Every structure is written in C-alpha cells, then in structure tokens.
Amino acid sequence: MSRPPASLGPTARLVFESGGYRYSVLRHLVTHPHYNTLLLASRQHADGGPVKLVELKPVVLDEGREGLERVLEEVRLARFLRHPNIATVYGYAVQNELPHIVMEHLRGCYLLTVMDAAVAVGRRLSPAFAAYVAAEVADALDYAHRSEGDDRKPLHIVHRAVGPMRIRLGRNGRVQLTNFGAAYSELLGRIRSPDGLLRGDPAYIAPEILLGFLRPKPGQRDLLTPRNLTGRADIFSLGLVLLEMLVASYPLDPPDSLWRDVKRRFPGEVRSEVPTFIKLETLADRVLHFGPDEVQRVAEEVPPPLRQIVSKALRPNPDERYPSADKLRDELRAWLRGLPQPYGAKDAEEELAELLKEASDLDKLAVHAGVERGVLPVPPDVDTEEFH
Known part of the structure; x- marks a missing residue:
C-alpha cells in the first residue's frame, strides 16, 4: 500500500524533475487507507513542449533493493499492456528518493x-x-x-x-x-x-x-x-x-x-x-x-x-x-x-454526465472527498483547459 510523501499536504505544490521530465503535483486524487494513494500532476519534457495531465502513484519501498525492483517490475509488465481499455504506464519518476509510478490520466x-x-x-x-x-x-x-x-x-x-x-x-x-x-x-x-x-x-x-x-x-x-x-x-x-x-x-x-x-x-x-x-x-x-x-x-x-x-x-x-x-x-x-435501443459509449457518456450533474447539484457527496477528490465539482485550483 502506497502512502503520500510526508511533505505533500492537500494543497501543496511540489515541482520536481526526473527522467527528463518536469512534474508539478497539483493535488491528491485519492487518499484512502484501502486504496493506493494517487496524485494528479502535470508532466512536461524538461526542454519544453506540450503539458500532459498524469497520475502519480507513490510507492513506499520495502527495506533493501527488493522494493525498487518491484517498481521496475510493474513498469516492465506495463510494456506488454498497450490497449485502449488499459491505463498506460509511462514509467516511473523519483522525488526525494521516493519512486512514483507515472500513469495515464483519463478525465x-x-x-x-x-x-x-x-x-x-x-x-x-x-x-x-x-x-x-x-x-x-x-x-x-x-x-x-x-x-x-x-x-x-x-x-x-x-x-x-x-x-x-x-x-x-x-x-x-x-x-x-x-x-x-x-x-x-x-x-x-x-x-x-x-x-x-x-x-x-x-x-x-x-x-x-x-x-x-x-x-x-x-x-x-x-x-x-x-x-x-x-x-x-x-x-x-x-x-x-x-x-x-x-x-x-x-x-x-x-x-x-x-x-x-x-x-x-x-x-x-x-x-x-x-x-x-x-x-x-x-x-x-x-x-x-x-x-x-x-x-x-x-x-x-x-x-x-x-x-x-x-x-x-x-x-x-x-x-x-x-x-x-x-x-x-x-x-x-x-x-x-439486442436492446430496443442498442447501448454504447455515447449512451454511457450521457448517463454518467447526468448522474454526476444530479449528484453535484444536490451537493450530497461531501464525504466522497476522502476517496476520490475533484469529481463533484472540479476543484477551482485546476485549470483543466491548460492540459491535454
């Protein structure tokens, strides 16, 4: 189970470089004892170029070299998992000796x-x-x-x-x-x-x-x-x-x-x-x-x-x-x-949007911030139009 770095508070801004990329941690995406900690961050090549939203999964290492080897193993396995329905793993980044798995962020x-x-x-x-x-x-x-x-x-x-x-x-x-x-x-x-x-x-x-x-x-x-x-x-x-x-x-x-x-x-x-x-x-x-x-x-x-x-x-x-x-x-x-009206991605998109809007309008999910943050509504501290 991963835990966030002690230096990162809910509204902190961490900026670090690793593997030729500059990362700016925007906020926690998931902080819950039952699930991996996930951070929402922007990633940009150190020499400039497009900015991309990614998820960082901090991995607390076991004693000895085995912990780092497990991180590398997860990244190696991801090489063989290139599929549109599987979140892409881009590699890993290190901040203050703590490795983070770098993953695709699907809005x-x-x-x-x-x-x-x-x-x-x-x-x-x-x-x-x-x-x-x-x-x-x-x-x-x-x-x-x-x-x-x-x-x-x-x-x-x-x-x-x-x-x-x-x-x-x-x-x-x-x-x-x-x-x-x-x-x-x-x-x-x-x-x-x-x-x-x-x-x-x-x-x-x-x-x-x-x-x-x-x-x-x-x-x-x-x-x-x-x-x-x-x-x-x-x-x-x-x-x-x-x-x-x-x-x-x-x-x-x-x-x-x-x-x-x-x-x-x-x-x-x-x-x-x-x-x-x-x-x-x-x-x-x-x-x-x-x-x-x-x-x-x-x-x-x-x-x-x-x-x-x-x-x-x-x-x-x-x-x-x-x-x-x-x-x-x-x-x-x-x-x-075989349904009277066949159901596909567009229908799922509409049902999801309707449900999240209804929940957001009723403001009933304040407790949900403890699991996944920023869904209802999008936090004002993240300008999602800046990223792609």
Whole structure:
C-alpha cells in the first residue's frame, strides 16, 4: 500500500524533475487507507513542449533493493499492456528518493465514485450501463490474459485486484482498467510474493485463491497463489463488480442473519495487501459460500439474461465459468445490441454526465472527498483547459 510523501499536504505544490521530465503535483486524487494513494500532476519534457495531465502513484519501498525492483517490475509488465481499455504506464519518476509510478490520466472518475453518486441521489445505474462497463473491462482483461512477453511466450497475467477503484470511466464513455501493481504474471525475473501476503483486493477475490491456501496442491510454493491460477479468477472478480452495479449493493454484504462466522481459517501471519472492512476470515467464508443460489437471490430483480451471465461468471468452480474474458464480453455486448435501443459509449457518456450533474447539484457527496477528490465539482485550483 502506497502512502503520500510526508511533505505533500492537500494543497501543496511540489515541482520536481526526473527522467527528463518536469512534474508539478497539483493535488491528491485519492487518499484512502484501502486504496493506493494517487496524485494528479502535470508532466512536461524538461526542454519544453506540450503539458500532459498524469497520475502519480507513490510507492513506499520495502527495506533493501527488493522494493525498487518491484517498481521496475510493474513498469516492465506495463510494456506488454498497450490497449485502449488499459491505463498506460509511462514509467516511473523519483522525488526525494521516493519512486512514483507515472500513469495515464483519463478525465472522468472511478466506478466507485459513480456507484456512490447513484446511491446518494437515490437511483441505480441502468442495467445497460453496468453491462457496457463490464464488457469494456472484460475486453481489457482478455487482452491482458493473452499477452505475451518478448520471447513470445504467454505471460499468464492475472490482475487480482479488479474492483470499482481500479475501473476508471471517462467523461467520453471510455472505460479503463487500471493498476496492475498486484498482478500475477510469469514475467521473466518476476519477484515472488512475500510469504503470507494475500495480493489483490480481498473484497473481490476469487474462491480458488482462498482454496489454494486451505487445500494446497503438491508442489505449491506460495499458499496464496495457487499453481492453477488463471484469468478465470479475474472473471469472478468482474462478475462481483457487475452484480454490485446491478443491485446497488455489495453482494457479499447481505443481512447478518444469512451468514455465520466460522472459526478462523487464516493464521495470524497471513495478512492482506489491502485493508479489509470486515475480518479476513469472515470475508473468506462469505466468498467460499457464495454459490449459484446466493447469486440468484441477490440478483432477483436483474433482467434474466444478465442474471444468467452474472451467475456463470460467479461459479465457485473456475472450470464452470466463462473459459475466457472475451466470451463474457461477447455475451454482454450481444445483450446490449439486442436492446430496443442498442447501448454504447455515447449512451454511457450521457448517463454518467447526468448522474454526476444530479449528484453535484444536490451537493450530497461531501464525504466522497476522502476517496476520490475533484469529481463533484472540479476543484477551482485546476485549470483543466491548460492540459491535454
């Protein structure tokens, strides 16, 4: 988990040069204990030229050289992820010995912002909007899952952290999957995850990752990274996100009476990379018991074709899910095309703009500044017309 540099306050202006570029930090974009800290900055070549808005992700290094190697690994992996639905990583910059991952900034907001805005104004995202967003993310995942290294061998990338704060929605209807920092891959020279560290986001974790710990297979070196881990784990995570958009609530957080805590499944030395809002063992129990019956109950009001798609994406057994993310994408897009009025990027752009305007007019999201800042409304300290 990254933290902002101590010298940067909410309204501070840091200017520094690194790698031939001049960076001017405008403000915090995200500051929340559950998510990576993100800074909004401008970037310009030291010799002049166009100014570009970018996001900086400060990365607090572990002791020794391993921390810097992990930063370099994330940048190296990004070389193989050039896709319009995946946020581009430009490299890294160093300020006062603290490295920052430098990423593309898509004007818009994170999916979590949109979901919170919808709840605040008492409305739901349309099923078509949810299906469109999920289809675009599935397209990005399919590309990542099929990516190859320089030697033309599959990298077997698994994002492991697909969730509403890793999905960014552009004001032009574009959808991007961001932050492959917790990704599993077979990149040559990849650093093995520390023992006992649960990578990714536990709130959207696939059950096979937990089962890899509970029932490890022979020869499994990392109990929290099963040997048979595939992109189907990301399909499960995206299925949870899709279901959350459709029902306007977190699917694994039903009335307490429907769940029973069990004895601890994880020893004390197992820790999550991302803080959890409920105990890790309770969350794991809910994931492992979230089967077809629970999906059908939660998705009772979802249009039947979408309910079937979600149910298949959320099968506990990965062999029963979609075999690849493109199959999920294709079914979602087929449903969108079959609507009385086919739904696409322009429709998503209009629905997003309408929702954010309604939430901004009602001024109901003051609390949201603690997660993503500057969406409602755009802060007066940023002249967005200056950048491109």
